[in-house]
Amino acid sequence: QKEVEQDPGPLSVPEGAIVSLNCTYSNSAFQYFMWYRQYSRKGPELLMYTYSSGNKEDGRFTAQVDKSSKYISLFIRDSQPSDSATYLCAMSVDTGNQFYFGTGTSLTVIP
Amino acid sequence: NAGVTQTPKFQVLKTGQSMTLQCAQDMNHEYMSWYRQDPGMGLRLIHYSVGAGITDQGEVPNGYNVSRSTTEDFPLRLLSAAPSQTSVYFCASSYRGTPGNTIYFGEGSWLTVV
Numbered sequence: 001q002k003e004v005e006q007d008p009g010p011l012s013v014p015e016g017a018i019v020s021l022n023c024t025y026s027n028s029a030f031q032y033f034m035w036y037r038q039y040s041r042k043g044p045e046l047l048m049y050t051y052s053s054g055n056k057e058d059g060r061f062t063a064q065v066d067k068s069s070k071y072i073s074l075f076i077r078d079s080q081p082s083d084s085a086t087y088l089c090a091m092s093v094d095t096g097n098q099f100y101f102g103t104g105t106s107l108t109v110i111p
Numbered sequence: 112n113a114g115v116t117q118t119p120k121f122q123v124l125k126t127g128q129s130m131t132l133q134c135a136q137d138m139n140h141e142y143m144s145w146y147r148q149d150p151g152m153g154l155r156l157i158h159y160s161v162g163a164g165i166t167d168q169g170e171v172p173n174g175y176n177v178s179r180s181t182t183e184d185f186p187l188r189l190l191s192a193a194p195s196q197t198s199v200y201f202c203a204s205s206y207r208g209t210p211g212n213t214i215y216f217g218e219g220s221w222l223t224v225v
Contacts, residue, residue, distance in 0.1 A: 042200070099156075101155075103151060
């Protein structure tokens with residue numbers, strides 16, 4: 001079983017839709033949870049991070065962590081064509097420690 | 112502030128050739144790592160380093176070598192290239208501390224082995 005599972009999609013939504021991206025994991029020791037956005041032919045860049053359980057909001061983006069279910073989500077409100085990218089979840093046990101990535105979900109927002 | 116710089120961006124190698132992917136960071140980060148990204152496989156850790164003079168293997172280390180002589184540089188060496196090493200390679204650096212756990216990635220190196 002992989003440490004982190006993520007539905008690869010692809011996901012295609014109309015502009016303005018709410019997007020939900022999810023990952024599940026198996027290691028209960030994970031404490032740090034991150035979402036990265038990767039545009040085509042570019043390196044991933046950090047979008048949001050969360051420590052332990054709970055919600056975190058940043059503009060149109062909300063990250064949720066449910067450690068009891070080993071499930072994390074990223075919600076994008078009022079999606080824009082510029083949100084079209086691959087979204088990768090990542091997690092780690094400790095700061096600066098080994099990071100475990102999901103395979104990424106490809107999102108296309110249609111104008 | 113350049114962040115993480117990788118070279119070359121594109122490279123074609125013949126089977127059996129060796130080469131080095133260069134990586135440098137100017138953020139004084141302790142941690143540096145190399146990942147490869149393949150379709151359907153996501154990012155997989157090849158090697159990582161927690162500081163100058165210290166390296167360790169990740170998930171897929173075979174066929175690769177690394178060294179960390181300075182805080183800034185972390186080159187990845189392909190010893191004898193094989194078609195299975197055709198991939199996109201990302202160098203990354205990170206710092207240990209809170210808040211956050213940010214990994215900074217380079218722009219990527221596209222490698223084709225024929």
